Structure formats: structure tokens, C-alpha cells
Amino acid sequence: MKAEALAAMIWELSPTTFRSRREEPALIGDGGWRELPDEAPNIRPIREEIGGIVGELEHVLRRNNWEAGRSNVSPSDAGHWSLGSIEQRARIRQIHRGYLEPIRRFSVLEYVPDLVVAYLARIPGWDDYIKRENHPGVGWHYHYLPDPGRRSDVLLAWDIRWQTPTAHPANRPQQRPLFGEKHGEGKADVQAKPWLWGDKKKESMYRLCAPDLEKWKIQEFRCASNHAEPVWPADAVITPRPVSTTSDMPNGEKKKRHR
Template sequence: MASLTDLGLQLRLQRNRLLDQDAFAAEELIVEQEPMPLPETDQAFDHEKRKAGQLVDALDRALRDENWSPPAAALGIDGVGGGYFYGLIPQRAPMREIVRGFVQPVRYLPLVERVPDRVALYLRFMLPGGDDGLEREEHGGVKWHFHYIDARHRRSDVILSFDTRWKIVESAKGSDLLRPLFVERHAEGKAKFTAHPGRWENEKRTSMYEICSRDLHKGIEHFRCAKNGSDAVWPRDATLTPHPSSLPNTGTPAGSGKGKKKRR
């Protein structure tokens, strides 16, 4: 029977191998030749998920059989255990051509969607570097978003995301009928140049919107929401819908427009 350390190391090696494969594949950028839907499943990744799940189950059983308990110091730390997943792995769709560049749909899928508390505690406190790959469930996979790539196939440091909290209002007309698209800085580490979204003209912005919105009919729940501080791509005067938890409790319904500051 594999030791606790061996099981933990196998899990980490599997994650690192998949990340290395993504880094290698990311250098061979593929442009779609005709409109393609975003992929629903990936059989190869499903196999990797089953393998990782088996490792986590085996580690959980071994910890239970050895009557393992976390060190006393771990029990006094707020937030340990209680809802972790393991190993966010990128899944990239072919690049889509826009005006003077490309966008590439990307999402991150967890290898293990639910890590038992006992395993999470072991990885965090007993295996050197074992917590590298553990993520809290409330952050979740980032779902589909879009990386901006220039005409020379260089990866930029910005990504595009929709306002997934946006809701149409009865008085909406014209550009108000469009779910807003936003741009934000992204520290992925593969960026080859610094993008300047403020210089994008309407022709480029509308091209981005047309390509990114192509799959919105699948359901907005499949897309990542833009982060606070993001800037509007299209419509240009859009304002990101605040998260309900960030709204002051003033009795004014969200989306009424009162108290909002216009983005400049």
C-alpha cells in the first residue's frame, strides 16, 4: 500500500504534468477555421479527474485507517478545511479572429471538485508544498472568459469577461439591450506584451463583442463575471453591476440606477 506521502506526491505530480502540457500546447496557437461551439466535455480530462479522485479517496482512507489527526496548530487557524477543490487546469478553445487580433476562450476546470477536510488538512500542513493547488470552493473555477491576443499571436496581459449579473430592464433600448463586456488585467504569467484597451476604437470593440457573445445562448452561468475595477469594452458606457453583498442596505432596490457613478 502506498504511503501517505506517496499518495500526496502522486496527486501533485499529476497536476504539474497537466499544467506542463498546457504550457506546451499554449505555444502552438490554433485559429478556428469556421465558427465552433465552446466544448462541453473533454474525455481526456474526465479520465484525469477520475484518476485524481481515486488518489484523493485512497489518501482519505489511508488517513482514516492510520487515525491521523492534524497538528494542534492547524486547528486554531480559521478557515482550514471546509470546502476545497484541487488543481485548476486550463482548457483552451481555438482562437477566434477579431479586428487586428484574436480572442481565445479559456476556462479552468478542477481535477477534484470536492476534497475531504481531512485530506485538505494533510496536504496543507504535512506535505511540503502540498497546499499548492488547493483552492477554496467559494472562488470556484473561473468558467469561460477570453484572452486577448494581438495580430502577431502574442498573448496580452488582459482578459475579457461579461457582466454575468446584468439584467435587462423594461425601459432598455439600443445598446442597453446588450450584456456588457469588460476588460481587466490578468497575471497569468504567459503574457508577451502589455495591452492598451483605452486605445481600442469602436471597430475593434464591436468586433470583440460580436465574437465573445457568440455563445451567450448557452447560458450566462457558463461564463465568468468581470471583476470589480474592470473597464467597459462594449457598450463603452457600461457600468459593472455590483455584487449584492457590496450594496449598502439603504432600502433602494439594486439596479434602480440611484447612487451609481458613471464610469469614465
């Protein structure tokens, strides 16, 4: 019973982008490029409060010898479990026939014990709160807005794995590519049609985002997904993820062969 009460407290306290009230996008002046905010939201108080309850829940589960049994949680998934999220939105920027809103997301609790995740995963609705991540939060990316009052279902993100080519082959872009993709971050007001965007619109998107690369390290940005489509340059191809090797396994162990 106490475990259920602790889970209810976590549910009540944990903010998430799916439940939080969205603020209206803010347009300042002519909507030109402005620096992204340096300061992150102060989530330390809520992180410490929820972290304490999660720790207590883990203690209760272990004391009661609670076992996960069959669960929707897959132990083979990569990354670690996080809980809750808070978004930081910057001033929107005006592009050709539209707007872009820079956004980044912070995990409220960056590491959640597997036992607690298995317990929470049995409660309907918890998949909006617990996420599997390789890195805490989601770095800067850009949501496309057809007008200041409506958010679309398309986001833009950099290819953060792209490397400046040592030579200059004709089929390699000489600038870091920007990509677009559909997203599920909250509820969109309108469905965008990026396949109808012309070069003038795409180039204006690139021009309003590229200055961010001069101030921020590339690791501070969200990487475009493998299925993302190029925005600019128009013929760009996403850099594939590095192939994992035996050295990526815990303690450098090699995978055993079964005879």
C-alpha cells in the same frame, strides 16, 4: 511516511494550467466567429485515479490522528476546495488589430476534504494546485492576443449578473456588457494596454463574442471581476454581487449577538 508518498503521487498526477504545456493558438480561415465546442474534455479517468488517492490520503491522516494545527488555510473562505485543472481552448477569432481566444477551465477534482487540503497546504508549491471555488471550474471567457503567437495578460468576460432593464433608463445599457481585466492564468507573453484600445477595436471584440450568448446559458460563462473595466458598451458598470442575508447562513440560522 505513507502520507508523504500519497501526496507525491497526487503532485505527479495532477494536471494544472501552470504546469501544462500550452498549445499554440489555432486560427482557421479568416478567423471569424465559430461556435464554441459542445464537448468537454474527458477527465473522468484522471479524476477517478486522483480521487482514489485523495480518499486514501484522508483515511491515512485520520487513522494517524493527524492534526492541521496552524495552517495557511482559512476556514472562513467561501466556496469549496478543488484540485488540479484542465483548460479547453477554442479556435481564435480575429478582431480589429488583434485576436481573442475562448477558454474555459475544468477542475480535475471538484471537492477536496479540508483535512487533505490542510496537509497539502503545508507543502511548498501546492497553492498552484488547490483552489477555493464557489463553482467547479471557470466558464467561458476570452484571452486577448495581439497576434496569433502571443498571449497577453488581459482577459474579457461578461457581466453574468446583468439583468435586462424593465424600463429604459438612460444610464443603463440595453445589452449585456463585456468587460476586460488583468489575469494570472499561466504566464503571459506580453502585457496588453487596454486603456489605449479605441472604440472600433472594442466594438469588434463585442461583435465576435456576442453570438456565444445566443447558444450558451449565461451560467456557462465566467463573470467579470468587480475591478474589471468596461469594453463594450464603453460606459458600462459591473453589476454588484447580491448582498448576503441571514437566510444564506447554514440551516437558516441567524447570527448570534454577543452581549
